[in-house]
Amino acid sequence: MITLNSEGVVFIHDHPGRVPTPTVPLPYTLRHFQKGDGPAWDALLDTAFGGRHERASLCSQTRRSQDLWVPERTHFAVLRGVPVSVATACETEWKGKPAGAFGWVGTHPEHRRKGLARAVCAACLLWLAKQGRSRVVVCTGPDLPGAIQLYLSLGFVPDTEAARAAMKKMGLVPEEDGA
C-alpha cells in the first residue's frame, strides 16, 4: 500500500465507476501490462519524467516489490505495440479510510495532448471502482500544472490546502472558493 502525504497536493474523485469508457484516437490502443513490457515501461517513465530516475524507478519497484501488484493495475496506451502513456493503480488510505490511488502517470513527449493520459487514468479509475474503491486519491506536485489540469479534466476536486493553493497559483478558482 502506498502512503500519501496528507499535506501534499491531493485531489479526490468520489465517482470512479462513473467515468466514461476510455478511448484513444487511432492508431493508439489501450491495454494493460503484458509479460515483457517491463523495460518499455521503465524507459517510458524515464523519458516522460525527463530522466528524473527516482520517480521512474518507483514504478519498477512497484511491480517488483508489491505483493498485490497484478498486470491489470498498469494501464498503457500503445502505438504499434510500444507503450507511450502509462498509469498504475494501487491501494491506499485517505483520512483513515480505504481508498484507491493511481500514480506514475506519464506520456512520451512526442505523444502528448492526444488524450492518452486521460484514457489510462480513466482506465485506472474504472479498475479501482471494480475493486470496490469508491474514493480515488491522487497526489501530484505544485509545479506540475499539466498533471493538475489532467486530474481536474477527469472530475477530481482538490482535497488539501496545498491542492487549492496550487490551483490558485494557476489562476483557477477551487469550486468551494467560487462566488
Ligand SMILES: CC(C)(COP(=O)(O)OP(=O)(O)OC[C@H]1O[C@@H](n2cnc3c(N)ncnc32)[C@H](O)[C@@H]1OP(=O)(O)O)[C@@H](O)C(=O)NCCC(=O)NCCS
Ligand atoms: C501530465 C502528462 C501525463 C499529460 O499527458 P497527456 O497524454 O499529454 O495528457 P492528455 O492529452 O490526456 O491531456 C488531458 C487533459 O489534461 C490537461 N493537460 C495535459 N497536459 C497539459 C499541459 N501541459 N498543460 C495544460 N493542461 C494539460 C488538459 O486539460 C488536457 O485536455 P485537452 O488536451 O483536451 O485540453 C504528461 O504531460 C507528462 O507525462 N508529464 C510529465 C510527467 C508528469 O508530470 N506526470 C504526472 C505526475 S503526477
